[in-house]
Amino acid sequence: MTKKNDLKSEYFGKDFVWGVSSSASQTEGAWNEDGRGASVWDHFATKRKKILYNHTPEIACDFYHRYPEDISIIKSLGIPNFRFSLSWSRILPDGTGEINKKGIDYYNRIFDECQKRNIIPWITLYHWDLPQTLQLKGGWKNRDIIYWFEEYVSVCSKAFKDSVRNWMILNEPSVYTGAGYFFGIHAPGEKGSKKFLSAVHHSVLCQAIGANTIRREIKGAHVGTTFSCSYITPSSNKLKDIAAANRVDAILNRLFIEPSLGLGYPLKDIPLLHKIEQYFHQGDEKLMKVEFDFIGLQCYTREVVAYNYFAPYIKAKLIPANRRKVYHTVMDWEVYPEAIYQMIKKFSSYHGVKKIIITENGAAFNDKLEKNKVADVERIHFFSNYIAQVYRAKKEGYKVHGYFIWSLTDNFEWAEGYYPRFGLVYIDFKTQKRIIKDSGYWVKNFLMDVN
Ligand code: IFM
Numbered sequence: 001m002t003k004k005n006d007l008k009s010e011y012f013g014k015d016f017v018w019g020v021s022s023s024a025s026q027t028e029g030a031w032n033e034d035g036r037g038a039s040v041w042d043h044f045a046t047k048r049k050k051i052l053y054n055h056t057p058e059i060a061c062d063f064y065h066r067y068p069e070d071i072s073i074i075k076s077l078g079i080p081n082f083r084f085s086l087s088w089s090r091i092l093p094d095g096t097g098e099i100n101k102k103g104i105d106y107y108n109r110i111f112d113e114c115q116k117r118n119i120i121p122w123i124t125l126y127h128w129d130l131p132q133t134l135q136l137k138g139g140w141k142n143r144d145i146i147y148w149f150e151e152y153v154s155v156c157s158k159a160f161k162d163s164v165r166n167w168m169i170l171n172e173p174s175v176y177t178g179a180g181y182f183f184g185i186h187a188p189g190e191k192g193s194k195k196f197l198s199a200v201h202h203s204v205l206c207q208a209i210g211a212n213t214i215r216r217e218i219k220g221a222h223v224g225t226t227f228s229c230s231y232i233t234p235s236s237n238k239l240k241d242i243a244a245a246n247r248v249d250a251i252l253n254r255l256f257i258e259p260s261l262g263l264g265y266p267l268k269d270i271p272l273l274h275k276i277e278q279y280f281h282q283g284d285e286k287l288m289k290v291e292f293d294f295i296g297l298q299c300y301t302r303e304v305v306a307y308n309y310f311a312p313y314i315k316a317k318l319i320p321a322n323r324r325k326v327y328h329t330v331m332d333w334e335v336y337p338e339a340i341y342q343m344i345k346k347f348s349s350y351h352g353v354k355k356i357i358i359t360e361n362g363a364a365f366n367d368k369l370e371k372n373k374v375a376d377v378e379r380i381h382f383f384s385n386y387i388a389q390v391y392r393a394k395k396e397g398y399k400v401h402g403y404f405i406w407s408l409t410d411n412f413e414w415a416e417g418y419y420p421r422f423g424l425v426y427i428d429f430k431t432q433k434r435i436i437k438d439s440g441y442w443v444k445n446f447l448m449d450v451n
Contacts (some may be wrong), residue, residue, distance in 0.1 A: 004384040007391055010449035016394075017402030018447055019081030019120075020074060020424065021360050023127035023171065025057050026411040028087060030064035034102035037093030039129035040139065040180075041414075044187035055417030061409050062432050067110050070408060073425055073434060075117040077444040078451045082119050083359060083404050084110075085127035085171065088152055091159075095131035096148050104159045111163035122359075122404075123164050124226065125153055125210060127171040128180075128187070128414075135188050140181060140199035143279070149206040150213055157217035165222050168296055168359065169210035172228035173203040173256050185415055193272065193313060201279040204259045208290035225260075226296030226359045229253045229347070230303045231339035235319055240307040244316035248305045251314060253346070257295065259288040261352040272313040291352070294401070296359030299343045301333035329363045330420050335382060341389035348398040356399045361386055362406035364413070364420035367437065374426045374437035383439065387446075405443065409434065 009018065025041050032038070045056040063070055074082055088095065090103035114121045126149075130139055134148055153169075179186035182196035211223045230252055234245035250269035259265055264285070267273050304324060308317040321328035327335045340361060347353055363382045367374050383405070393400050410423035418429055424440035427433070 004381055005388050007384065007388050008449050009447050011391060012394060014450065017081055017357060018079060018450065019083055019122060019402065019404040020079050020408045021083040021404045021406050022408050022411065023085040023124065024087035025127065025129040027061040027063040027409065029058060029060040029062045031058045033064065034106065035093055035100040036087065036103060037089035038132040039087065039089045040132055040135045040187035041129055043132045044189055048189060050189060051415055052417040052419060055412070057412045060412045061427055066432065068113055069434065071113045071117055071119060073436065074119055074408065077424070077440055078447045079443065080120060081122055081404065082114060083122035083124065085124035086156055087129055088126065089129065089131035091155060092131065092152055095134035096151050099155055107160065108163070111160065120166065121164055122166040122168065124168045124171050125156060126169065128176045139188055140177065140202050141195055143202055145202050146205050146209055150209050153210045153213040154217065157214050161218045165220065167214050167221055167223050169207045169225040170203060171226050172298055173207065174252060175228050177203055193275065197276045198279050200255065201276050204256060204288050205284065207256065207260060208288055211290045211292060222293050224292045224294040224296050224357065226298055227256055228298045229343045230299065230301055231336065231342040232303050232305055235304050235306040241305065244307040245305040247314045248303065248316050248318070257350065260290050261350055262289045270314060294355040294357050295347065295353055296357050297343055297347060298360035299340045299358065300361065302336040302339040329365060331364050335363065337385040337389045340386050341393045344390065344393040344398045344400045353399060355401050357402035358390060358400065359404050360406035361403065362422050364422045367421045367426060369426055369435060372435060374435060376437045376439045379439040380442045383442065
């Protein structure tokens, strides 16, 4: 474990954006309350029972009822920005058509609460919770999603245009398409390259269509989208490991940003990707392109890659951190602070990227609640060292302008259920009691200079 350092938030300057992130499915609960429709995650967890220990997002952190308390905690920690997502099926229970007024009212109450406490909302439109009715029509595989999504974004922008300036279109499309449509380990649990490639192409179209819809409806909107990214290194100097690492980099880090910048898909690096062309309609190259005001990067770790003849399509495998015997979190993600610096540097080098905001960074450790206290020293070191690397990138002139912690509270960590705890705030899921961890107090102290 690396040591803390003496970095101060004031070194980043007054305009640097500091915040904390969460998402609807992971925190809200109230899954069928006030007219909300089911999402693919509700279905995956409750009907198909695909989550570790059979956990479900039905109650989660009960943010739906407890948002005033949680927003007051954000305030008490001196965190000025709050990123969270809207639940598509709370707003449009069937994905399209009838609008659920109670859903709109709920988000308006949250925006009011943020305003009351002087906290700026940053909204993600899609954080993986597709309405189940749309999944029954093929979900992201069905090209009609470009119309469904446009309708959803248009409803949200009309409803919330006076309350929200900062919008993110998609959350980590490489994860919901890869884990949800290729490996089948995330909702909706589908597998195979055809499903994956169609979901990828339609997501790329939607990330542009969504941004254009927000721009059309809201003057002065600040529009971005978010990408998951990992620093990729080869396991050896052998040419075949280096080439394998390049392929993994193309699929994990370049697949979604490059078409949006007008560079097309990274076809040269991954021959299989040519198959994506069967989903193209005339004019798609143009439709995929969009100028974002910022891109959100969500970087947690690095991956070490080796050539593997048996791995389908990319002939590469990731070597897990525990097999490499390196320091790692409970997700088995290597703690490697320089990864975030390398990713800021890499994405800064794209001419079309104007501004980068780290929209997620954080870690799950084995937190212990003892005497109403969580002494999560490892998380404090984690933040201290990753933020130092963000500072290094900023000082060297790369385009980073903000940093959001994942996450405000412990929450529903998708296929892993409630076992990994990422929060600055511990949740006793039996009582829903909130306990600020030592890392929460560390953040408060760290942000003292900018408040
Ligand atoms: O919890 C997730 C989040 O929903 C998306 N980014 C990574 C986080 C930690 O796994």
